[in-house]
Amino acid sequence: MLLLALTALEVLHLVSGAEQRQQQQCLGYVYEELQENWRLDPYGRPIASTHKTKTFEIGIRNGHRYRKLIARDGKPLTAAEQWQIEEDLKQQSPSAQPTTALTDLDRTHQITLDSNRLQATSSAKTHSFTFDPESHALLSQVTTTPTSRMQLEYLKLADGTHLPHRVEVRFSVEDIHGLQVSTFSNHRPAQLQ
Numbered sequence: 001m002l003l004l005a006l007t008a009l010e011v012l013h014l015v016s017g018a019e020q021r022q023q024q025q026c027l028g029y030v031y032e033e034l035q036e037n038w039r040l041d042p043y044g045r046p047i048a049s050t051h052k053t054k055t056f057e058i059g060i061r062n063g064h065r066y067r068k069l070i071a072r073d074g075k076p077l078t079a080a081e082q083w084q085i086e087e088d089l090k091q092q093s094p095s096a097q098p099t100t101a102l103t104d105l106d107r108t109h110q111i112t113l114d115s116n117r118l119q120a121t122s123s124a125k126t127h128s129f130t131f132d133p134e135s136h137a138l139l140s141q142v143t144t145t146p147t148s149r150m151q152l153e154y155l156k157l158a159d160g161t162h163l164p165h166r167v168e169v170r171f172s173v174e175d176i177h178g179l180q181v182s183t184f185s186n187h188r189p190a191q192l193q
Contacts, residue, residue: 006113007113008111008112008113008118009106009111011113011118011136012102012105012106012111012118012120014136015102015118015129015131015136015138016102016103017136018131018135018136018137018138019102019138021137022137022138022154022161022162022163025161025162025163026065026163026164027060027065027190028060028161028189028190029059029161029163029187029188029189029190030057030058030059030060030187030188030189030190030191031057031058031059031163031184031185031186031187031188032055032056032057032058032070032184032185032186033055033056033057033058033067033182033183033184034053034054034055034182034183034185035053035054035055035056035180035181035182036051036052036053036180036181036182036183037050037051037052037053037054037178037179037180038050038051038052038178038179039176039177039178039179040170040177040178040179041177042177044170044177046179052073053071053072053073053074054069054071054072054073055069055070055071055072055074056068056069056070057070058184059190060190061089066089066092068085068089069081069085102120102129105120105127106120108122109121109122109125109127110122115133116130116131116132116133117129117130117131118131124145124146125143125144125145126143126144127141127142127143128141128142128143129141137154137156137162138154138162139153139154139162140152140153140154147171147172147173148169148170148171148172149169149170149171150167150168150169151166151167151168151169152164152166152167153165153166153167155184155187157187163184163187164182164184165183165184166181166182166183166184167180167181167182168180168181168182169181
């Protein structure tokens with residue numbers, strides 16, 4: 001489809017539909033998230049001594065998405081921690097279906113289109129979405145506010161599924177500045193449970 005003939009709003013709706021399909025595809029996979037956290041020095045550089053990690057398994061259980069902590073700072077959890085996490089997962093109510101961040105942006109943001117980049121701007125936040133011009137699948141997203149910047153990159157698997165690959169968030173809360181980087185790996189089809 002020739003994007004030049006479409007308005008920014010029409011492209012927003014195409015990309016929104018593709019994002020919803022991507023979110024549904026994610027439900028068919030189990031993968032791991034390595035989350036790394038640092039405090040930043042006044043120059044925006046990570047302070048090595050503040051480095052902490054958590055590893056999560058993300059998948060589907062009883063038809064619902066879960067995110068389970070499986071390691072902390074590169075070490076497996078103790079048997080007691082594992083038991084507590086399993087108990088907590090049993091108590092969790094199923095989360096609502098994922099909703100697209102794009103669906104209603106036209107109501108609250110000014111939408112512009114430049115080639116395969118869609119930008120949504122408001123007084124408080126700017127989203128920039130890079131998408132595949134043929135499938136409209138999201139390839140990356142950058143969201144900025146006065147106190148944070150989040151960059152999300154997607155990975156295209158051999159079967160055409162687009163899954164999260166890397167998320168980097170830089171933030172400031174009062175005088176604390178931090179960096180959180182999540183890398184997603186070991187993508188494998190979910191076994192129906």
